[in-house]
Amino acid sequence: MSLFLAKRFATLVATLVGASVIVFLVLDILPGNAAQILMGADASPEAVAALATKLGLDQPAWARYWHWVGGMLTGDLGDSYAYGSPVLDLILERLALTAPLAFMAMALTTVLALLVGITAAARHNKLGDVGLMGLAQVGIAIPNFWFAILLILLFSVKLQWFSAGGFDGWGDGLLPGLKALLLPAIALAVVQAAILARITRSAVLEVMREDFVRTARAKGLAQPAVLWGHVLRNALIPVITVMGMQFAELMAGTIVVENVFYLPGLGRLIFQSIANRDLVVVRNCVMLLAAMVVVVNFIVDLLYAVIDPRLKASDV
CATH class of the missing domain: 1.10.3720.10 (MetI-like)
Structure with missing residues (x-):
């Protein structure tokens, strides 16, 4: 039974990793500018660029992913832009x-x-x-x-x-x-x-x-x-x-x-x-x-x- 549980736990970890990758790809990598979406279509390019820097969108994708995963492991999920709270x-x-x-x-x-x-x-x-x-x-x-x-x-x-x-x-x-x-x-x-x-x-x-x-x-x-x-x-x-x-x-x-x-x-x-x-x-x-x-x-x-x-x- 111990081998059964070990296999299931390994599956648990692998599934969580796969889910995190999929969620990140869907919301951060697919075409579309998240900063532009947040600011609206009428926002100036300077404002969009400033928000993109604040969001870390100017960093490589792998760096943003590791920052997000590291935040989840330490309990730092960032701040909400709509509510202004963690x-x-x-x-x-x-x-x-x-x-x-x-x-x-x-x-x-x-x-x-x-x-x-x-x-x-x-x-x-x-x-x-x-x-x-x-x-x-x-x-x-x-x-x-x-x-x-x-x-x-x-x-x-x-x-x-x-x-x-x-x-x-x-x-x-x-x-x-x-x-x-x-x-x-x-x-x-x-x-x-x-x-x-x-x-x-x-x-x-x-x-x-x-x-x-x-x-x-x-x-x-x-x-x-x-x-x-x-x-x-x-x-x-x-x-x-x-x-x-x-x-x-x-x-x-x-x-x-x-x-x-x-x-x-x-x-x-x-x-x-x-x-x-x-x-x-x-x-x-x-x-x-x-x-x-x-x-x-x-x-x-x-x-x-x-x-x-x-x-x-x-x-x-």
């Missing part, structure tokens, strides 16, 4: 909202998907299975932003149980903060839960055909004990694989959902930075999102080693 401070401030929102959405996705998927598999080809999979199909077809608007109309406008948007921070306490993020988390989780529920159902049905499941039933174990005690663990490997990919979808979905609910999170920061042509913030935020996705997939690989006993017994 990029690291901006990201940490916005990440305090986006990270809990993403984890709430992922938790809701997991709970809903496992309950629906296992329940549908236990009632295979029965009315419950058909009904749950029909609802899952509807969930897949619903766009996040449209469902977010429906949640606002129902729970904020009509019932007035939740605020229609905004976030006052964590200073008022944990529960008020979680309540403000509940509707956005549900809006993010519905589509992903529908997808994961279908995959869970398929994985559970495949495992239920195995010989050890028939043996467990022959020993007199009840259906819930067989499903949750024997089938689920063996069906989790494809489910966890999809969950790792869905985390990337959730992080990307925050850009839209945070704007619908007017939440000052990382997604809204990226949106505003693109509108303000603040390329320094965009570059570092995109790299952060890429790193988060890579790290989550590395954690998924670690979970493989916990769930699959074959990896514990070998170093393949």
